[in-house]
Amino acid sequence: xxxxxxxxxxxxxxxxxxxxxxxxxxxxxxxxxxxxxxxxxxxxxxxxxxxxxxxxxxxxxxxxxxxxxxxxxxxxxxxxxxxxxxxxxxxxxxxxxxxxxxxxxxxxxxxxxxxxxxxxxxxxxxxxxxxxxxxxxxxxxxxxxxxxxxxxxxxxxxxxxxxxxxxxxxxxxxxxxxxxxxxxxxxxxxxxxxxxxxxxxxxxxxxxxxxxxxxxxxxxxxxxxxxxxxxxxxxxxxxxxxxxxxxxxxxxxxxxxxxxxxxxxxxxxxxxxxxxxxxxxxxxxxxxxxxxxxxxxxxxxxxxxxxxxxxxxxxxxxxxxxxxxxxxxxxxxxxxxxxxxxxxxxxxxxxxxxxxxxxxxxxxxxxxxxxxxxxxxxxxxxxxxxxxxxxxxxxxxxxxxxxxxxxxxxxxxxxxxxxxxxxxxxxx
Numbered sequence: 001x002x003x004x005x006x007x008x009x010x011x012x013x014x015x016x017x018x019x020x021x022x023x024x025x026x027x028x029x030x031x032x033x034x035x036x037x038x039x040x041x042x043x044x045x046x047x048x049x050x051x052x053x054x055x056x057x058x059x060x061x062x063x064x065x066x067x068x069x070x071x072x073x074x075x076x077x078x079x080x081x082x083x084x085x086x087x088x089x090x091x092x093x094x095x096x097x098x099x100x101x102x103x104x105x106x107x108x109x110x111x112x113x114x115x116x117x118x119x120x121x122x123x124x125x126x127x128x129x130x131x132x133x134x135x136x137x138x139x140x141x142x143x144x145x146x147x148x149x150x151x152x153x154x155x156x157x158x159x160x161x162x163x164x165x166x167x168x169x170x171x172x173x174x175x176x177x178x179x180x181x182x183x184x185x186x187x188x189x190x191x192x193x194x195x196x197x198x199x200x201x202x203x204x205x206x207x208x209x210x211x212x213x214x215x216x217x218x219x220x221x222x223x224x225x226x227x228x229x230x231x232x233x234x235x236x237x238x239x240x241x242x243x244x245x246x247x248x249x250x251x252x253x254x255x256x257x258x259x260x261x262x263x264x265x266x267x268x269x270x271x272x273x274x275x276x277x278x279x280x281x282x283x284x285x286x287x288x289x290x291x292x293x294x295x296x297x298x299x300x301x302x303x304x305x306x307x308x309x310x311x312x313x314x315x316x317x318x319x320x321x322x323x324x325x326x327x328x329x330x331x332x333x334x335x336x337x338x339x340x341x342x343x344x345x346x347x348x349x350x351x352x353x354x355x356x357x358x359x360x361x362x363x364x365x366x367x368x369x370x371x372x373x374x375x376x377x378x379x380x381x382x383x384x385x386x387x388x389x390x391x392x393x394x395x396x397x398x399x400x401x402x403x404x405x406x407x408x409x410x411x412x413x414x415x416x417x418x419x420x421x422x423x424x425x426x427x428x
Contacts, residue, residue, distance in 0.1 A: 036067070048075035098190035101174065106132045106149055109185060118167065118190050141190070144169060149186060158193070166194045202373070214256065217249040259390040262321075263373070263397060277316045279323075279344055279351070280308040286323045290331055297336045301327070306345035312422055318398045325391040326355040326418050334359035334415070349424040350404075356417045362410040370408065371396040 035052055042050035048071060052064045098115030102108055111127050120137035121127055127135050136142040140159050148155055148171040155171045170189040176182040224242045228234065234242070283303065294301040312319065323342075330340045338358040345352055362370060374389035399406045403423050410416035 032064075039067075039071075043071060043074070046078075048078065097192075098188075100145075100188040100190070101185060102132055102145070102149070102188070103185040104150060104183065106146070108132060108135065115188075115190060118192070141167065141169065145171070145186070145188060150183060151186075152183060164194070165192060166197045167191065168193045214253065217253045217256075220249045221246050221253075256390075259394060263390055263394050274313055275316055276311050277314050277319050278308075279310050279312065279319070279353070280305050282316065282320045283323055283342065283344070286320060286327055289324065290327050293328075293331050294340070297331065297334070299331060299334055299336065300339035301331070301342075302339060303342040304344070310344065310346070310351055312351065312402070314402055318401070322395050322398050322420065323353075325395045326420075329391060330355055330357035330359060330416075330418075333357070351422040353420040353422075354417060356415065358415040361412040361414050362408070362416055363412050364410075367408060367410060371406070 039050050039052050051068050051071065095112060096114065098118040099110070099112045100108065100115045100119070101110040108128050108130055111121075115121075116123070116127060118138065119135075119141060121135045125135065132142060132145060136145070138161065140161060144157060144159065150173075151171070152173055154173070157169050157171075159167045159169060161167070168191045170191075172187050172189075173183045174185040174187055176184050224246050228239065228242055283305075287301065287303065291301055327340070327342065334340060334357045340358070341354075341356045343352075343354040343356070371392045373393040396406055399420055399422070405421050407419045407421075408416060409419075
């Protein structure tokens with residue numbers, strides 16, 4: 001009986017010990033589980049600096065160690081992804097061209113701000129993830145993208161919008177990495193080449209106009225020289241008249257070449273000598289040069305300077321050229337018995353110069369083009385008065401080189417008003 005009691009005692013003792021150990025282990029395991037739950041919540045809130053603080057050994061300790069290492073890897077990976085994303089976003093923002101990437105179904109995967117502007121996308125809607133049919137409002141570009149979608153060959157086209165903006169669009173397929181026959185989308189590069197096209201057209205027109213302008217006097221000179229060579233018996237008056245025409249055409253050719261060279265030099269921003277230039281002194285020189293022309297037509301050349309001491313930092317010859325071109329044009333295109341007024345004054349920290357005439361005026365449809373090279377409102381009249389067609393183009397470029405602007409108001413048959421504005425940064 002005593003043996004049975006002893007066995008029962010040992011069994012109860014062992015059971016109590018096991019129960020105590022189990023309870024202690026359960027409490028400890030629960031504490032570790034709470035630590036796991038706490039840290040996992042921190043991680044889900046992107047607090048990747050959090051770590052498990054468990055000093056357990058064995059498998060639980062190995063689990064805690066692996067969990068902490070996993071957090072470190074996640075933190076490092078997410079930081080790298082965020083940095084790469086920031087780099088990509090910065091690159092896209094800095095690109096002056098429009099970049100658009102779409103998947104095989106036409107959903108937008110990536111787009112930069114310039115592309116949004118070009119494609120007339122809404123500024124207030126999320127663009128990524130939406131289909132191009134829902135967000136692209138520029139119909140001509142949308143049509144080309146839809147036609148290209150899923151194509152395996154790259155394509156480059158030019159599109160002119162309703163607003164006369166010219167876009168060059170490059171469309172390229174996007175292939176699945178390392179697999180050349182599976183297309184996952186398209187990337188579209190959009191570049192605004194409006195100015196480039198305008199410059200190319202201007203260059204082409206300039207070459208054609210120069211060729212024409214040079215050919216006319218050269219043909220005339222060549223023709224009269226040939227006539228004089230083949231007809232030795234021409235009377236002296238006819239010969240002198242022919243020689244006078246040759247001289248006149250030669251002078252015209254010289255003026256034309258000089259204007260072309262001057263315009264080219266100004267456009268290339270040549271290192272012209274800058275000096276303190278008195279506008280009043282330069283104007284008086286121009287006045288002395290042109291007043292006889294005004295007197296011949298009984299035109300009163302009036303002037304008014306609010307401050308005769310006004311000076312600008314610029315090239316004296318260029319500034320003289322501006323005043324001379326405007327005054328000379330005013331005299332040439334103003335009928336007899338009228339007046340021309342030149343006004344110079346300061347306004348809003350700018351120097352303003354106005355040349356106002358009572359001339360033939362400029363048709364409204366021509367006003368926006370008179371500063372183009374070789375553009376003439378009345379070609380026959382311009383040649384009669386000796387114009388090369390480059391005077392106003394030269395004037396505009398000189399004023400532009402000073403950081404200024406030139407504008408014109410005109411009414412056909414009543415006269416014109418040219419206004420030159422030079423900003424304060426050129427004052428002295």
